[in-house]
Amino acid sequence: MTHEALADLAARLPDLRLLTDAGDLEHYGRDWTRRWTPAPLAIALPASVEEVQGIVRWANQHNVALVPSGGRTGLSGGAVAANGELVLSLARMNRVLGFDAVDRTLTVQPGIALETVHTAAREHGLIYPVDFAARGSCSIGGNIATNAGGIRVIRYGNTREWIAGLKVVAGNGELLDLNRGLIKNSSGYDLRQLMIGAEGTLGIVVEATLRLTDPPPPSQVMLLALPDMDALMQVFALFRAHLSLQAFEFFTDIALKHVLAHGAQRAIDGDHPYYVVTEFDAPDERTQEAALAAFEQCVERGLVSDGVIAQSEAQAAALWRLREGITESLAPHKPYKNDVSVRIGAVPGFLHEIQALLTREYPQIEVVWFGHIGDGNLHINVLKPETLADAQFIAQCEHVTKLLAQTLQRHGGSISAEHGIGLVKRAYLESTRSAEEIALMRGVKAVFDPNGLLNPGKVFA
Amino acid sequence: MTHEALADLAARLPDLRLLTDAGDLEHYGRDWTRRWTPAPLAIALPASVEEVQGIVRWANQHNVALVPSGGRTGLSGGAVAANGELVLSLARMNRVLGFDAVDRTLTVQPGIALETVHTAAREHGLIYPVDFAARGSCSIGGNIATNAGGIRVIRYGNTREWIAGLKVVAGNGELLDLNRGLIKNSSGYDLRQLMIGAEGTLGIVVEATLRLTDPPPPSQVMLLALPDMDALMQVFALFRAHLSLQAFEFFTDIALKHVLAHGAQRAIDGDHPYYVVTEFDAPDERTQEAALAAFEQCVERGLVSDGVIAQSEAQAAALWRLREGITESLAPHKPYKNDVSVRIGAVPGFLHEIQALLTREYPQIEVVWFGHIGDGNLHINVLKPETLADAQFIAQCEHVTKLLAQTLQRHGGSISAEHGIGLVKRAYLESTRSAEEIALMRGVKAVFDPNGLLNPGKVFA
Structure with missing residues (x-):
């Protein structure tokens, strides 16, 4: 049956790249979680929207479950294929399709890396502001599937805010062209928003139109050492009141220990239980003085024990590494x-x-x-x-x-x-969503994916 | 049957305010459209979430359609009750329920006027930035139902961007507490976003938590006269490139004629086919000079024939009235x-x-x-x-x-x-949404409102 189904897929889509080697099954069958043994049926690497549609239609006929797959940097097992699913990897659909200077949008395929999106935006003098440490490997399709947040949410919001349009293949293989880059569109339910954060269980994103924005003004990066946990939100309140924050991130001494052991450079001497890396607009002397004043006020009130302000881009990067290097430094553990x-x-x-x-x-x-x-x-x-x-x-x-x-x-x-x-x-969803909400979510799932073939077992069992 | 049903409603909810006078039926049965003859069964004015839930449960038992109703300033007939529906007016649920200084959110009941929200935000040194001419009469619940946009979208986006949480009574009377003010929440489908813009067909918003933000820097307001339509988007591009725009609104000579006849003051002499009112950040001399330079560049290129920059708040208001007074000036026609x-x-x-x-x-x-x-x-x-x-x-x-x-x-x-x-x-929805999208929307509607009692006939027949 399995071989028959795959043979039929190959016959329907003769140009489709299909992988079945054990190494490929293992490679594409898992994400950054390491808890499940990969066991996909095969890996499909479509190169076009039509091939994605063909795969979904085939899956419906043969009752084969599909796992949409991007950079597989996920930390919740959303891209794991451990039950004979076909992995539908968007890795080959990774190009920029267009830039519109008037709309200030970038249209991309879902397999493009976040960092490539950043680069493409900067080539046009603009930025795509969603950012986090996995930028080099994660794909924009995966960002959309999880409504990715990251280190600039405090200024720019989550991925949700930056999606002007989505092309999505629904569970029946139909292509949906959702919102098409419009700023204002009060014509029925916003299915685009429903797709964002749905973890590939309602449809497969095959194209995204991203909003870009102006680069922020010149900024400064500061590392703060805090004497206790209670200081944390007080420092945040004080900094937010006086500065225009781009990021406000915290970590503990134990996190610091690991990231230093992993090659980062210590920036503040002594033992301190909590640290903050913050970045804020500092276009002129006035704002730089405001930052210093906020810092001094924190020190006077005993909220901050020590601090350092980056004097160069290299130093700013070094301070950021103390925060951004944590995940990687912990991986061996x-x-x-x-x-x-x-x-x-x-x-x-x-x-x-x-x-x-x-x-x-x-x-x-x-x-x-x-x-x-x-x-x-x-x-x-x-x-x-x-x-x-x-x-x-x-x-x-x-x-x-x-x-x-x-x-x-x-x-x-x-x-x-x-x-x-x-x-x-999955087992803890009830802590965040009521039984009634989950029942409605299941109902919505059945509307978009009546045969339950899109990433089954993810989000709910 | 009708009388029986109403008697049962009064018996179940003895404190519920119910109106059945002809004058009330006419008043509450329509919105700013004047195309349908109001013919509701009765008007219910609940004072609590529990009463709203009780009404929805009653409606299910008696198979009575409900029309959720706010300020009835809608222009698409979304709040019209012309077929024996019970109008569920949120007009009495119009209070501010709370302000959180750390979250910078304002929690309100749905019947509160947009202008009252503005005032409440300003009392805390913050703003709720969605704004448009109907601010004094429209309700926040209606704003959410239509994802209201208005005159500041260019800077702040639509209502959708400002909703941190929604309490919604679903079609079965269950209360949903959606997103609860969280900034980051990647735990299942975002039903909050689905409710926004759903025109009361998926649930009844009974509470909203609104994000607030810092007031913008001091601004300037400019009126421009344009020689032709082609100049419009060129002036926009030039202004956007040099200034931080808060608004960029246009109107024609015919619109000007009506608004002047309705009492507004002419600000530019002569006949010009197109006008623009724009407002932009002007915190210092540098930005004021940039505005002047942008204006002069437009004049040199023949894109702008004449212009005036407001020298006082009163003059700024007078220039804005030329744009904001249009709808009212046209109403008699x-x-x-x-x-x-x-x-x-x-x-x-x-x-x-x-x-x-x-x-x-x-x-x-x-x-x-x-x-x-x-x-x-x-x-x-x-x-x-x-x-x-x-x-x-x-x-x-x-x-x-x-x-x-x-x-x-x-x-x-x-x-x-x-x-x-x-x-x-309704008859033109197919021009914007594909047959497949509409089928999915109908499916979603059936999940949230299985008996089809929430604002039936709105959005789709």
Whole structure:
């Protein structure tokens, strides 16, 4: 049956690149999570919208599940194929299709890397402002599937804000041309917005029109050392009141330890429990003085113990590396990742409860905190002790995640701020969405994908 | 049956305010369109979320259609009740429920007027930036239902960008608490976004958490007179390149004639076919000089014939009145309204085709153009000649709208930029959305409102 189905696919789409080697199945069958054993049926690498449509129609006839796949940098298992699915990789559809100077939009294929989008925008004197550390490998299609956030959300919002149009292949193979770059379009339900963040379960994005904007004014980057957790949101409030922030990121001493061990350069001497990297507009002397004044006010109030302001682009990059290098520095420790959020106003209370919870539940285990605290988004990475077996470690982390989910629910938070639900967070969706919401979501899923072939098992079982 | 049903409603919700007087039925049964004869069953004015839920549950049991209703300033018939529906007016649910200084959000009931939201935001030193002429009467619930745009979209986007959370009563009476003010929330489908612009057909908004932002820097307002249509987008491009625009609005000499006849003050002498009101950041001398330089460059290139820059707040208000007073000045002429959009890049070609179309099809009829041209949004108001009967006039306008819809389709535009589809544009939805999209929208509607009781007949028949 399997061979028959694949033979039929090859016959229908003779130019379609199909991979079935064991190495390819393993490579394309997983993402940055390492919890599932890849077991796809095959890998299809379409080169056109028509081929994507052909694959979806074929899947419906043969009842084969599809896993849409981009840069596979996901952290929630959204692109994992572990159950005989056909991986539909958009990797070959990675070109810029057009730029419109009047609309200030860039139209791209979904497999294009975020960094390539950045470069293309800058060639036209504009920027695409969504940005995060995986920029070199992640694809814009995956960014759309998870409504990717990152390090500039405080200024520019999430991916959702930057999508002017989407072409999507729905579950029946039909091509939808959603919003077509319009700024104003109050003509029925905004299905474009519904697709963003749907993790490939409602349709396959085959083209995106991205809004670009003017580059920000010259900025400064500052690293701050904080004496305690309570200072964190107070420093944020003070900086936000006096400066136009582009980013406000935090991490702990344990995170710093790992990133330094991984080759980054120490920028502040001494031991401090918390650090902040912030970037803000500093086009002139007045704003630079305001930054210094904000810093001094923080020091006077005992909210900041030490700080350094980058004097060059190289130093700014070095300060940023202390934050952006964390994820990579932790990878060898097989971290279990939580990616949670609450309203900014709820952060202080939430942080205290979470700290108590983690200290209690992981007494012998190293826990690394960092995140986009100006957006209420906290990344918690639990590092696997070498002596602990994988399965045992994950079981323990799942237990704690259950408790974390309860805390989140009390604070009105989200179990996934920017990674998506995928497979990893599926069991905890109820902590963030009510039974009624989930029932409606299932209903919507059935409308777009009646045969349940688009990324089945992701978001909900 | 009708009396029985109403008696049951009164018995279930003894505190619910219910109106059945002929005058009330007429008052609440219609919006700013005047094409349908109001014929609601009754008017319910709930004072709480629980009462709204009770009404929806009652409606399901008695199979009574509901028309959610706000300020009834809509121009597409979205709030018209002409078929024995119960009007569910949110007019009494019009309070500010809370302000959060850290989140910078304002939580409000749906019946609050947009202008009251503006005032409440300013009391906290912030702004809610969505704005348009109906601000004093329209309600935030209606703004959300149509994803209202207005005069600041060029800077701040549409209503959609400013909704941090929505409480919505779904078609079965269940209360949904969508997104709860989170900045980052990648936990399943964003049903909040689906509700925005759904014109009350998927659920009834009973609470909204609005994002606020810093007030813009001091601005200047300029009125420009243009010699021809081709100059319009060139002036826009030049101004946008040199200034940080807050608004860029255009209107024609015919619009000016009406607004002057309605009491506004002429600001530029002579006859000019096109005018632009623009507002831009002007915090310092440098930006003021840039504005003057942009203006002079336009004059040198023959793109602008004359201009005036406001020297006081009063003069700025007077210049704005020339644009904002248009709708009101046209009301006595029973205008037939088109509210269309194309991508900004498609505006010049579209304008030429539309001008030819309107000149040909309305040879004896006055047509008034104005709109948010920086967003690709054009309002076309066709004035009824006194000698023409209402029905005959509308039939002629519907014929032209059919041709206009075909032109829009060729240009990838939208039949409703910001007014919504309602009843007025229902027959033309196919010009903007494909058959496949409409089928999916119907499917979504059935998920949220299985008995089809929420604003039936609006958006689609």
